[in-house]
Amino acid sequence: MPSASKPPTGASNPTPKPRDAQKEKDYERKKQRVKEAHRKKRVRALMKSAPGEPVKLHYDTDCRSPATEAHVVMFSGVSSESKGEIAGSSGMGWYGMPRRAGKGGAGGACANALLHYLKESDRTKPPDRSWLTTMVGMQKWLSKEGYTTVPRLSAGNNNFDFKRPFSILNPQCVNSQRLSGRTRAVLIGCNYPGTESALDGAWADVSKMKRYIASVGFSNDGDSLMVLRDDPNGKSGELQPTKENILEALHWLALGAAEGDSLLLHFSGHGVRVNRPKASETDDETVVAEDGLVPCDYKTEGPILDREVQEILVSRLPKGCSLVMFLDCCRGGSAVELPYNFKLTPKQYAFEKERMAVGWPVRRNPLAALVDRTVNMVPNNCKRALRIGAKTADATCETIGGVLQAAADSFLPKLIKREYQRGKRKIHKLTGVKVQFEPHDERTHRFLF
Known part of the structure; x- marks a missing residue:
């Protein structure tokens, strides 16, 4: 039997020295003190570099839709490179849809950015998860992934509070997340298979959004959820997203809406901007530009214009009803006209991103904020x-x-x-x-x- 090999003469097997537990604790405490001192330094620098631009909604003077008393909020994407192709003056002949839309041919990234941020915030536990923080997290993910899209938030009235915790449920639920009324949702995904403007990710976006809304309290039975996808191998019960079916779905979403209800609309696909002649001789503009959603039968039926969505859905909602919309339109504008909108400026985005990094909550104690501001004002x-x-x-x-x-x-x-x-x-x-x-x-x- 071969003998075990012996170490060479003079060689030693150094045994690891026992780690001193007290030194380890002291090192960790010192590390935490240094980290906290660095964080406080960043907070002081952050307070000195206040954005100077208040985070508030801006009234759209070009919007032709009136304000609504319902809680209507919409997330949409605005490209930093172009605002979308504009069709010819004939209106219904050509829609200017791109051959490939966005990164990987996806139909938009608004919902994807939201879901990625919510998942990340569940892991990192930020100091708050308000609407403003959610917008910053979405824009951060879009920039990281190489998209040129930035999120835009629009509201039906100027009572919207950016500091309120983010939730797609009715604001009456507050932080309890307990439903105060019924829920209804319409999820639309158009990949336009077989066309030169086909997309890759719209069907998957609908599946992800379906799982998310179910996790936060939305019901997924036939009376509360309607899914429209142009998937030839789709599940039974799913409708084709034709123009007629989408308009019927919008009618169904607003049907019987009451105070306390939570409604949701998600569209993933193409959006366009078309020109139509002026409506009357008294109009100052010779041509009116309108945004619209593109159904799967757009070549024969045309797009669904923003005024149609406004008349069928938004204008029919009563006071106290909530509607949250996610429009993943790669080339269109808002596709639903709302009078108030907001988009982070570069300075606001940099400030809010640093605020989140140092763990400074968006809604602070008023007395502590006043003391900090007073101390930092002293030369x-x-x-x-x-x-x-x-x-x-x-x-x-x-x-x-x-x-x-x-x-x-x-x-x-x-x-x-x-x-x-x-x-x-x-x-x-x-x-x-x-x-x-x-x-x-x-x-x-x-x-x-």
Whole structure:
């Protein structure tokens, strides 16, 4: 049997030294202190570089749709390169749809960006997950993945609050996520198979959105969910996204809507902008541009224009009803006209991204925010003068204390103490009685005796 090989002469097998648990704890605490100091430094720098541009909705002066009392919010994508192809003045002949749309031929990235951010935030636990933070997270993911699209948020009225926690349910649910009414959703995915403008990801977008809305409380039964996909091998019960079927689905979504209801519309496909002649002689514009959604039978039926969606769906919603829309339109604009919209400027985006990185919540304690702002408004020279004044006061107090101590050790107290002791001895010698005077103040007693 072969013997085990021995290590060469002079070679040693160094055993690892035991790790000192206390040193490890001290190192971790030091690391945390450095990390917290770095975070506070970034927060101070962030407060000094306030965006200067308030995050608020802007009224669209070109919008022809009135404001609504319902809670209507829409996420859409706006390309940083182009706003979409505009069809010819004839309107219905050519739609200018691209051969390939976006990265990988996908029909848009709005819903994908939302779902990726929500999944990431569940893992990282950000300080808040408001509507504003969600927009920043979506734009960050789109930029990271190489898309030229930036998210845009539109609202039906100016009462929308960016700082409210993000939820596709009715705002009456607040943070409890408990339904205050019924839910209804319409999910539309158009891949346009067999055409020169075919897409790749619209059907998958619908499947992902279907799973997400079910996870947050939307019902997926036949009375609460309608799915339209132009998939020839699709599931039974799914309708083809023709223009007629989509308009019927919008009618069904708004049918019987009441206060407390939560409605959702998701469209993944092509969007276009078409020109139509002016409606009347009194119109100043000779040609009116309208955005629209492109159904699978667009070649024969044409697009679904924004005014049609406005009349069929948005204008029929009562006060207290909620509608959230996600429009993944690669080349179209909003496709649904809402009077108020918002898009992050580069400065706002940089500020909000840094705020999320340092863990600074969007809705802070008002008193703490006021104190921080006041402290940061004080010039550095004033802070330096205060520090110098404090040090001078400390030095002065030490000097005065030394003078008093020197006075206590001076000749006069020593003379009094010596004469007192001499007097005690004389009395004891003459009378034989020991005399002891006890002052009432202990400090004086210790000082003299």
